[in-house]
Amino acid sequence: MHSFKSTLLSAFLLLLCSGTHVHAxxxxxxxxxxxxxxxxxxxxxxxxxxxxxxxxxxxCAAITSLNGTTIAWKNPWKWAGGNKIKSYTNMQLNKGMNKGLKTISSIPTTWKWSHSTSGNVVANVAFDIFTSTTPGGDNHNEIMIWLANFSAGPICSSYNAYGIAVAVASSISLAGYTWDLHVGWNGSNNVYSFLPSNGVIITKFSGDLNVFIKYLRGRGSISSSEYLKTLQAGTEATSGTATLTASAYSVVVN
Incomplete structure (x- = not known):
């Protein structure tokens, strides 16, 4: 009989001969x-x-851990000058893309994060989802789901006399929270932004992202014949100094 050690050695040699490499x-x-x-x-x-x-x-940014589908990263940044978004450092899902929206049953996700800031910060923490009319085609619709708004504002087609974005729908109940929906145009595609009602900051999100897509399909904003092209999660940074620490993030397209 082969010993346990010799079995492990044989398996290791087979791995080397097969050309398969494990990357750190x-x-x-x-x-x-x-x-x-x-x-x-x-x-x-x-x-x-x-x-x-x-x-x-x-x-700058660095991945800090990966366990199955749960990943963690840290993103320290500082920007001065200008009033435009400087960066969107994000974690992008590469598996399950280009599926038809009507074929997706759920997109369960969890995201635990913290945000340390210094001075006045203008930024958000948000999911960013793009759809296309063909698999892998050009961006047609953008869906943003904000978990935090640090003195920033969504792309919006309507503002009040004080320059505050006006929502097209308010107090929408989705994924266990209430949201205000803003609609705008970024020069290339429609943008639908869900912001937590009353300025709530959600540092521990657990829910189904597909309910937001289904809501937009239900109101006729997005066609069910479109495809999921991109799914990202991160922070859009405009100015100030901060560090986003994503301690546990997981998302799957079913």
Missing amino acids: LDTSSHCGDYDSVTAGQYSLLLDQWGKSDASSGSN
Whole structure:
């Protein structure tokens, strides 16, 4: 009989001969404008598309752990000058994309996070979802689900006399919370933003993201014939100094 050790050795040699390699988790800090780090079914993306609007600043991020579909990361940033969004550092799901909306039964997710700030901060913490009319096609609709609003504001087509965005629907009950829906246009596609009613900050979210898509389908805003193209979670940073610590994040498309 083979010993337990010899069995393990045989299995290891078979793994080497098969050409399969196990990659170590990259937990180093990345600060490039469009750096990307893949881990399991996710990619950590440093999308600093509005960096040129800043007079100074920096944005870095690092994955801190991965256990199955649960991932954690840290994103310290600081921006000064300008009034536009500088970066959206996010965790992107790479599995389950390009499915037809009508074929998706649920998108269960959990996200536990904290946000340490210094001085006046303008930012949000939000999911960002894009749909397309064809699999892998151009962005057609954008759905944002804000868990926190730090003196920022959604893209909106209507504002009151004080410059505050006006919601098209208020106190919508979805995923265990109430939301206000704002609708606007970003120059390329429609944007539907769900913000927690009364400025509530949700640091421990657990729910089904598909209920937001179904709500928009029900009101005729998004066609059921569209496809899920992108699903991301992170912080849009405009100005100030802060660190987003995502201690546990998991999402699956069923």
